[in-house]
Amino acid sequence: MSMKDKMEAEVVEAELVLPSYLSFKRVQMYEKYPKGQARGRHWKHLKQIIQAENYQNYPPDEPNYVNIESPPSIHPCKRICDITGFEAPYYDPRTNLRYANADVFKVIRSLPNEYVQRYLALRNAAIVLK
Amino acid sequence: MPFISKIQRQNDFNLFDSQTPIVIDNGASYFRIGWAGESEPRVVFRNIVQRPRHKVTGETVTIVGDHDPALLKYFDCTRSGPRSAFDSNVVYQFETMEYILDFGFDRMGANGMEIDHPVLITECACNPVQSRSKMAELLFETYGVPSIAFGVDVAFSYKYNQQQGVCAKDGLALCPGFTTTHVIPFVDGEPVYRGSCRTNIGGFHVTDYLKQLLSLKYPYHLAAFTWEKVEDLKMEHCYVAPDYLSEARLFQKGAKEAEEKTRCWQLPWVPPPTEEPPSEEEIARKAAIKEKQSQRLREMAEAKKSSKINELENELHALEFLLHQLDQVKESEVPSFLAETGYVSRLEIESERNKVMQSLRKVKGEPKNEQAEIEKADLAANEKYSLINIADDMLTQEQLNEKKKQLSLKSMAEGRQRLKQKRYEEELERERQQQLEEEKRLENPGLYLEQLLARYKDLSERVDQQKRLKTNGGHSNGNNLSGGVGRGERLNAAQRERMRLLTTAAFDRGKGEDTFGIRDEDWQLYKLMSKDYANDDDEEPDEDEAELTRISSRLQELDATFIPKSDVGFSQPAEVPRFKPLTKEDFQISLGVERFRCPEMLFSPNWIGVDQVGLDEMTGVSIRRLQFKDESLEERLTSSILVTGGSSLYPGIVERLEAGIRMIRPCGSPIKIVRALDPVMDAWRGAASFASDSQFHLQTFSRQDYYEKGEDWLRNYQLQYTL
Numbered sequence: 001m002s003m004k005d006k007m008e009a010e011v012v013e014a015e016l017v018l019p020s021y022l023s024f025k026r027v028q029m030y031e032k033y034p035k036g037q038a039r040g041r042h043w044k045h046l047k048q049i050i051q052a053e054n055y056q057n058y059p060p061d062e063p064n065y066v067n068i069e070s071p072p073s074i075h076p077c078k079r080i081c082d083i084t085g086f087e088a089p090y091y092d093p094r095t096n097l098r099y100a101n102a103d104v105f106k107v108i109r110s111l112p113n114e115y116v117q118r119y120l121a122l123r124n125a126a127i128v129l130k
Numbered sequence: 131m132p133f134i135s136k137i138q139r140q141n142d143f144n145l146f147d148s149q150t151p152i153v154i155d156n157g158a159s160y161f162r163i164g165w166a167g168e169s170e171p172r173v174v175f176r177n178i179v180q181r182p183r184h185k186v187t188g189e190t191v192t193i194v195g196d197h198d199p200a201l202l203k204y205f206d207c208t209r210s211g212p213r214s215a216f217d218s219n220v221v222y223q224f225e226t227m228e229y230i231l232d233f234g235f236d237r238m239g240a241n242g243m244e245i246d247h248p249v250l251i252t253e254c255a256c257n258p259v260q261s262r263s264k265m266a267e268l269l270f271e272t273y274g275v276p277s278i279a280f281g282v283d284v285a286f287s288y289k290y291n292q293q294q295g296v297c298a299k300d301g302l303a304l305c306p307g308f309t310t311t312h313v314i315p316f317v318d319g320e321p322v323y324r325g326s327c328r329t330n331i332g333g334f335h336v337t338d339y340l341k342q343l344l345s346l347k348y349p350y351h352l353a354a355f356t357w358e359k360v361e362d363l364k365m366e367h368c369y370v371a372p373d374y375l376s377e378a379r380l381f382q383k384g385a386k387e388a389e390e391k392t393r394c395w396q397l398p399w400v401p402p403p404t405e406e407p408p409s410e411e412e413i414a415r416k417a418a419i420k421e422k423q424s425q426r427l428r429e430m431a432e433a434k435k436s437s438k439i440n441e442l443e444n445e446l447h448a449l450e451f452l453l454h455q456l457d458q459v460k461e462s463e464v465p466s467f468l469a470e471t472g473y474v475s476r477l478e479i480e481s482e483r484n485k486v487m488q489s490l491r492k493v494k495g496e497p498k499n500e501q502a503e504i505e506k507a508d509l510a511a512n513e514k515y516s517l518i519n520i521a522d523d524m525l526t527q528e529q530l531n532e533k534k535k536q537l538s539l540k541s542m543a544e545g546r547q548r549l550k551q552k553r554y555e556e557e558l559e560r561e562r563q564q565q566l567e568e569e570k571r572l573e574n575p576g577l578y579l580e581q582l583l584a585r586y587k588d589l590s591e592r593v594d595q596q597k598r599l600k601t602n603g604g605h606s607n608g609n610n611l612s613g614g615v616g617r618g619e620r621l622n623a624a625q626r627e628r629m630r631l632l633t634t635a636a637f638d639r640g641k642g643e644d645t646f647g648i649r650d651e652d653w654q655l656y657k658l659m660s661k662d663y664a665n666d667d668d669e670e671p672d673e674d675e676a677e678l679t680r681i682s683s684r685l686q687e688l689d690a691t692f693i694p695k696s697d698v699g700f701s702q703p704a705e706v707p708r709f710k711p712l713t714k715e716d717f718q719i720s721l722g723v724e725r726f727r728c729p730e731m732l733f734s735p736n737w738i739g740v741d742q743v744g745l746d747e748m749t750g751v752s753i754r755r756l757q758f759k760d761e762s763l764e765e766r767l768t769s770s771i772l773v774t775g776g777s778s779l780y781p782g783i784v785e786r787l788e789a790g791i792r793m794i795r796p797c798g799s800p801i802k803i804v805r806a807l808d809p810v811m812d813a814w815r816g817a818a819s820f821a822s823d824s825q826f827h828l829q830t831f832s833r834q835d836y837y838e839k840g841e842d843w844l845r846n847y848q849l850q851y852t853l
Contacts, residue, residue: 015139016193016197016201016202017191017192017193018191018192018193018194018229018232018233018236019236022232022235022236022240023240023241023242023243024235024240024241024242024243024244024245024273024274025232025244025272025273026244026271026272026273026274027271027272029228029229029232032228032272033225041225043222043223043224043225044222044260045217045222046217046218046220046222049220049222049258049260049261050258052260053258053259053260061324062324063256063323063324063326064256064258065220065256065257065258068255068256068323068326068327068328069327069328069329069330069742070327070328070329070742070743070748070751071742071743071751072741072742072743073734073735073736073741073742073743073744073747074743074747075747077734077736078374078375078734078736078737080374080378080727080737084382084723085378085381085723085724085727086378086379086381086382086723087375087378087379087382100382115346118342118346119346122339122342122343122738122739123737123738123739124738124739124740125739
């Protein structure tokens, strides 16, 4: 392809780039997805796929993608400190972070807000305003 | 790194007859493709696609898999991150999937008109039929594949190990994968999906967790924590602790074992070039130069001073001469004589002379006799203010004006005196305070330093807060990220006042005409409303700031390790601008608790916010779902538990699982957990051995089958694993 001439030698050597014409394909990529069209074809995400599956129309004891999902845990959750990872029986009411002892508490209180939110986001406990 | 890509183009594609199936293990992490009946896949690569622009030609190209980053520098990769065809463990993006298949077949050496081999491809358990049908269409239509079979990778792995004798006909397969974790029971060699269980936690989440923890702990080295590097770290250093809490306690106590278990990663660091202490001659030379310079300056000053002295003396002489002449001249001719010289009265000349004498004295550097000066000043004052004491009615009009002037002069002079006095007193006061502080410091340096630091901290907080208030509320409270503008503007008292004025001025009272503007004072409102006026508040924080700087300079003198906190803005974390040189230790990343905290997440998905059961509980759920109520079956299941999948490579996971499962099973039931021979490759191997079986073709479906029977049939299509 003409493109290859212009590319650097080592790139061609390594065959880094996928060739646009492949002999074993009946329909090539450039035919299937013409350049003019918006490349970001709207593919359905998993949530939409599951919705469209209409699992409720089928007998519930038949295993499908949704009903083999795990239930929530019954065991009490082990609470660990957000910053250090030690066992944390306490939590800070202002920031909602869990901490293990007084030193960690000092650190928490001196953290800028961005960091508090990131630690909470680790636990999926950050407040997200949409 | 245990995962290696193999992308060498194969050249024996044509040697295989068209009955030989191609086996593909399409995993969320890696794509493996090879021939049936072989023990290793021919081509292995990371299941991602990038579409960067070539910098020179401007063309958008496609790059599949992970590649040497050195080659990628020819491409502009900023707008194209690596993309995967998967959403969780289901393929949803078939354009990306097509690129991947292209690449895979290409590297296998395919060169015909189409792929004329049956294809066995893996999918996730209970794959939604839409994904399945799109995949089938893709393979049939675009590649011309004659027949397809879909299978579950976990099942293949189990079957393979069963054939190798690692596990029994009845058992459980535990597969922590890249994005999900499955537990599937096997009865009579067939997977029973009704009893299977899936948690949406996998190796991806563990790596992500580790990456975020490290970034938060070492914000300074954010750039060093790339995804690939963190994955490497995870694979090398992470392990599963047999009991999380006791291990954490070890680290908390700081025991010696904890020290040994902490691994340190030294980032590349170049020490700054040390400045050698200047040698003796250097010092001497520099000192000599300085001396010469100061000498020169001194000479210049001397010269100036002497010239000024000369000038002043000349003036003095002239004036005295003038006075002398004045004395000699006759009374009547005084005005004309004075008119020539340019002075109005004798008094003026005398005052001029006094001034010159004073400056002369100053320049000569004679000790100022303050007392004498003040006296002189008083005398002069008495002369000047002579008119004040005389009562009003005894003076003429001119003299009254004169008196007014003198009164104002006097009050001004007095004011100045008072000010001087006050300043002098303040100086004394400050000196006394400094003395006191010095004493305090000398007697108890530690305490003094602490107090000073505390005060500094307080002040800096207050200053910061005021600054925050002034600049539109910003980060007032963790929760409002978007509502800052409106509320923040009104937090300040002056700004509140401004708001009030604005609203009252704009408020249309309705009845009657608007009488605003009739009086001139109304327009003053705008002055009040203007923003500049609102900066009245600046005075108060200035005091604080002044004190802040004073304290910080003091602290810098006293304490060598004190680092003043410059307010760099809130985007910066607890990082302080370092005034002491960065040491080697600052560039060391230590992995202590993180080593076992991250994989522990597989057992407690709650730590990441995923509200599902962890790995050990999943077995209980799975057995419960089977509902066979057959004790012996359950025992058989638990005595043959196979752990497979990429995320099962952590050392210590088997022991932990055993402990966890023992907790939920009735006491005394047999538990035997085995690891797959090769957790990563076994799925492909199982599929390859399955496809090489002679009965394999009965399990496939062809293009015709697909179009005739349609989607519904495809929904019920399940592979039978025991042939």
